[in-house]
Amino acid sequence: MKDAARERSPRRIATAVFITVVAMLAVVVGVWSYTEFGIGEPAAVLVFVLFAVLHVILPDAVVEGRVRVSLSGVILLAGQAVVGPAGVAIVGLAVGAPQGRHVPLRNRVYNAAQCSLHGAAGGIAFLLVGGTTDPARLQDVGDIVVHLALPLLVADVAQALTNLVAIVAVLRVAEGVPMRPQALTMLRGTGFAYIAHGVIAFIMVVLWTLGDLGPYAAVIVLVPLIVAQWVYRQRAEELTGQQRALEVLVAALEAKAPRLAGHSARVAELSAHMAEHLGLGPQQVAETRVAGMLHDLGQTSLPTRTARSIDLTDEAAVLDYPARGAEILHDLSFLDGALDPIRRHREALGTDRQLSLPARIVGVADSFDLLTSVGPPDGHLLAPTQARELLARRTPDGEILRALDHALMRSGQSVRR
Amino acid sequence: MRPMIRRPQGVARSVVLLLGALAVLRGLLAAGWELPTLLTTHGDTLLVVVACVALGELARIRMPSGRETAPLSSAAALSAVFLGPVFGEPRFDVQAGLVVLVVAAGLLLAAGYRALRHRPAGAPVLAARVVGVAVAALVTRDWGAPTLWQTQVDPTVPRAAVALGMVLVATVGLLTEIVLVAAVRAERQRTPWSAAVRDEVGEAAPLTVAVVVTGPMVALMAPVLGLLSLPLALFPLAMAYTAVRQYIRNRATNRQLIATLSHLTEHGGYTPVHHAERVAQLSLRIGRVLGLSERTLRDLEYAALLHDLGQISLLDPIPDGATVLAAPADQRSIAAEGGRIIRRAEIFEDVADYVEDQTVPYRMVRELGEDVPMASRIIKCANAYDDLTGGSADPALVEAAIERIHLGLGYEYDPDVVDALTRIVEDGAVGRVGEQRAGAR
Numbered sequence: 030m031k032d033a034a035r036e037r038s039p040r041r042i043a044t045a046v047f048i049t050v051v052a053m054l055a056v057v058v059g060v061w062s063y064t065e066f067g068i069g070e071p072a073a074v075l076v077f078v079l080f081a082v083l084h085v086i087l088p089d090a091v092v093e094g095r096v097r098v099s100l101s102g103v104i105l106l107a108g109q110a111v112v113g114p115a116g117v118a119i120v121g122l123a124v125g126a127p128q129g130r131h132v133p134l135r136n137r138v139y140n141a142a143q144c145s146l147h148g149a150a151g152g153i154a155f156l157l158v159g160g161t162t163d164p165a166r167l168q169d170v171g172d173i174v175v176h177l178a179l180p181l182l183v184a185d186v187a188q189a190l191t192n193l194v195a196i197v198a199v200l201r202v203a204e205g206v207p208m209r210p211q212a213l214t215m216l217r218g219t220g221f222a223y224i225a226h227g228v229i230a231f232i233m234v235v236l237w238t239l240g241d242l243g244p245y246a247a248v249i250v251l252v253p254l255i256v257a258q259w260v261y262r263q264r265a266e267e268l269t270g271q272q273r274a275l276e277v278l279v280a281a282l283e284a285k286a287p288r289l290a291g292h293s294a295r296v297a298e299l300s301a302h303m304a305e306h307l308g309l310g311p312q313q314v315a316e317t318r319v320a321g322m323l324h325d326l327g328q329t330s331l332p333t334r335t336a337r338s339i340d341l342t343d344e345a346a347v348l349d350y351p352a353r354g355a356e357i358l359h360d361l362s363f364l365d366g367a368l369d370p371i372r373r374h375r376e377a378l379g380t381d382r383q384l385s386l387p388a389r390i391v392g393v394a395d396s397f398d399l400l401t402s403v404g405p406p407d408g409h410l411l412a413p414t415q416a417r418e419l420l421a422r423r424t425p426d427g428e429i430l431r432a433l434d435h436a437l438m439r440s441g442q443s444v445r446r
Numbered sequence: 447m448r449p450m451i452r453r454p455q456g457v458a459r460s461v462v463l464l465l466g467a468l469a470v471l472r473g474l475l476a477a478g479w480e481l482p483t484l485l486t487t488h489g490d491t492l493l494v495v496v497a498c499v500a501l502g503e504l505a506r507i508r509m510p511s512g513r514e515t516a517p518l519s520s521a522a523a524l525s526a527v528f529l530g531p532v533f534g535e536p537r538f539d540v541q542a543g544l545v546v547l548v549v550a551a552g553l554l555l556a557a558g559y560r561a562l563r564h565r566p567a568g569a570p571v572l573a574a575r576v577v578g579v580a581v582a583a584l585v586t587r588d589w590g591a592p593t594l595w596q597t598q599v600d601p602t603v604p605r606a607a608v609a610l611g612m613v614l615v616a617t618v619g620l621l622t623e624i625v626l627v628a629a630v631r632a633e634r635q636r637t638p639w640s641a642a643v644r645d646e647v648g649e650a651a652p653l654t655v656a657v658v659v660t661g662p663m664v665a666l667m668a669p670v671l672g673l674l675s676l677p678l679a680l681f682p683l684a685m686a687y688t689a690v691r692q693y694i695r696n697r698a699t700n701r702q703l704i705a706t707l708s709h710l711t712e713h714g715g716y717t718p719v720h721h722a723e724r725v726a727q728l729s730l731r732i733g734r735v736l737g738l739s740e741r742t743l744r745d746l747e748y749a750a751l752l753h754d755l756g757q758i759s760l761l762d763p764i765p766d767g768a769t770v771l772a773a774p775a776d777q778r779s780i781a782a783e784g785g786r787i788i789r790r791a792e793i794f795e796d797v798a799d800y801v802e803d804q805t806v807p808y809r810m811v812r813e814l815g816e817d818v819p820m821a822s823r824i825i826k827c828a829n830a831y832d833d834l835t836g837g838s839a840d841p842a843l844v845e846a847a848i849e850r851i852h853l854g855l856g857y858e859y860d861p862d863v864v865d866a867l868t869r870i871v872e873d874g875a876v877g878r879v880g881e882q883r884a885g886a887r
Contacts, residue, residue, distance in 0.1 A: 170533060170672060228681050232663065240666040245606045249613075249663055253656035253682035260652060260689035266793075267696035273791030274703040280790035281710055284759040284783060330713035333761050357713055361702055 114152025327354030466573025499552025582619025717767030756784030
């Protein structure tokens with residue numbers, strides 16, 4: 030019943046229509062390319078399809094939200110000069126369809142259609158600016174630049190833009206993600222990778238056709254690419270390691286003061302949501318989150334009995350652990366931006382207007398969670414509304430409090446308690 | 447008389463330097479008279495190759511194991527080995543010896559630049575590269591009839607076969623270089639040879655694979671694209687290189703983060719300042735002498751840094767944080783608490799295991815066959831040594847500590863570990879010198 034209702038929602042219908050239109054467009058463009066430009070050698074097309082399928086085993090390396098190396102990007106681009114737009118349209122289907130695991134059929138259809146479409150778009154652009162699908166006939170370096178290198182560059186840009194539009198559009202239709210910021214994020218994330226793909230695709234075409242290596246060119250050229258991909262995956266692992274090591278810091282704190290169990294994680298989440306609501310950039314949001322997570326770390330340097338008995342809800346108490354926390358972390362350059370909020374978060378409810386926004390955010394998030402979930406040593410907790418009123422009396426900072434309300438709503442806390 | 451097990455100082459280093467010098471000398475003797483022709487006819491080619499070799503050498507990277515490698519330089523050097531027809535330039539038809547001289551010139555340039563900046567040139571590594579290139583050049587240009595080089599200018603031979611031949615020769619050349627470097631490093635760190643070669647090949651493998659395809663790429667593109675093909679073909683490798691650099695940076699950050707964790711007990715006054723760092727350094731050196739793998743060494747280092755983390759929740763600190771003097775039950779509960787905290791990060795399972803098992807006496811291994819990881823046995827021993835000496839290099843303290851550890855030999859401590867520790871304490875260079883020469887006399 031519920032599913033059926035969702036099935037009929039306008040967004041679902043719009044998405045289905047959009048996918049159908051893109052799929053039909055892909056078919057039309059593919060067929061038109063075939064009748065207009067023909068297709069390269071079937072054997073070559075087959076080889077490209079094989080490499081496209083290899084892409085399933087070696088998915089693009091994405092580190093910190095950026096595509097670093099993409100096998101499929103190189104394959105689609107190199108294909109332009111070897112098998113032409115119609116051939117690349119077919120290769121695109123093979124690149125798009127198998128992407129990801131446990132992907133619903135309609136998404137697969139869309140991926141296949143849009144890969145095919147942006148491949149063909151690149152191919153058409155390549156031919157329009159004088160690119161050749163028979164590079165073997167090119168005589169000298171000048172010819173190669175005019176009829177191969179530059180057209181590949183144009184095709185690269187065309188492919189990237191079509192891909193961008195297709196992804197931004199489907200996210201807008203299916204999930205309501207605003208188009209402009211999404212497009213900017215993607216451009217920032219992939220800009221360099223596309224240039225690299227252009228160069229590698231060019232090398233592959235030169236070796237394939239002019240160097241007379243045929244499909245073996247792909248083997249030779251893709252080796253360094255696969256290596257880079259492998260290393261980036263290692264690196265992603267190290268980045269996870271970093272996140273996990275930060276969690277160990279929190280675990281050490283919670284071993285020291287068991288009543289703080291879960292406090293750090295909650296403050297981190299609240300702080301991040303508040304920072305987002307207040308319009309801080311991604312970097313600052315991340316720093317505020319880390320600061321929220323590690324704001325109590327200094328307590329690990331207190332004697333265990335003290336750490337277990339101090340009344341953190343007492344705003345008047347002068348405590349030196351925030352400074353100790355910042356001191357412990359000051360060697361870690363990647364945490365530089367989090368040090369100030371860690372050091373000064375307990376001043377957030379004071380009158381100092383110079384205090385940085387992240388410090389105020391972490392301070393208020395911390396106070397709220399202390400009042401509602403941790404409490405003074407006698408364990409007396411306040412209801413969220415009471416805590417909210419108490420904070421409103423203590424700080425005149427309406428902006429921060431509104432951000433807190435918003436963050437609480439987002440994490441469903443106000444409903445839960 | 448020298449003990450049989452200890453290799454005399456610097457033999458491998460001298461041998462590698464000698465081989466490098468011989469390769470250059472042979473080049474001079476066999477092809478020196480061609481040098482003027484080289485300078486006049488192949489001026490541009492020479493310039494590009496020398497520049498790429500030198501710049502690649504200056505862009506060296508230090509791998510997590512401390513191994514230095516210059517993939518861009520190796521790849522550029524191997525490209526010169528295969529180079530034949532070059533569009534817009536005379537065919538690079540020169541003797542193998544001449545290729546060696548060209549590469550050596552590039553390396554010399556880089557070494558000169560380093561010397562000007564007062565940085566070590568790493569002569570054995572450069573010599574190893576020259577030897578590797580010499581081997582590859584001889585095989586390519588002098589060996590067999592027709593030689594591999596001749597087949598590339600013979601249009602009847604399929605290009606794929608030529609490319610395959612080049613990849614194989616490049617692999618041989620590069621492996622020569624890697625094995626020689628491993629030999630030098632093994633000697634310097636007193637690591638077993640087998641372990642050094644295994645690490646060297648294993649750690650370098652991904653970049654090695656990318657390097658060996660670059661030479662053939664250049665040689666096969668040069669007839670069409672000319673000298674442009676060298677920088678162009680280095681581009682994909684540069685991508686892999688950049689990836690490795692970033693990976694190494696992340697490794698360093700993580701190491702720093704773990705070190706911060708180890709400072710928590712120091713800031714709280716539970717453990718003496720720098721104790722964890724010293725135990726980690728010592729454990730690493732013991733681990734190297736015992737030939738542990740790179741991956742295990744990393745986890746060993748992390749575990750050694752965190753071995754006292756469990757003290758953080760103690761209500762009453764133990765005197766000087768010296769667990770070796772604490773009651774066995776307390777030692778175990780501290781280790782268990784440390785393990786529990788570390789286990790919060792799922793990916794540090796091994797590290798948590800090492801920390802938990804650091805208190806198990808060796809006799810449990812010997813008598814009950816308990817499976818105690820080597821890393822834990824190392825930490826146990828290194829920790830005891832540092833607790834007993836307090837990090838001091840005072841000969842009297844060192845001797846007393848070693849004596850006390852020897853009393854627990856076989857019962858408390860693993861004899862192999864104690865043996866390695868003894869060697870390290872006797873010789874500050876064993877297992878690679880850290881910042882301080884622990885107990886060197």
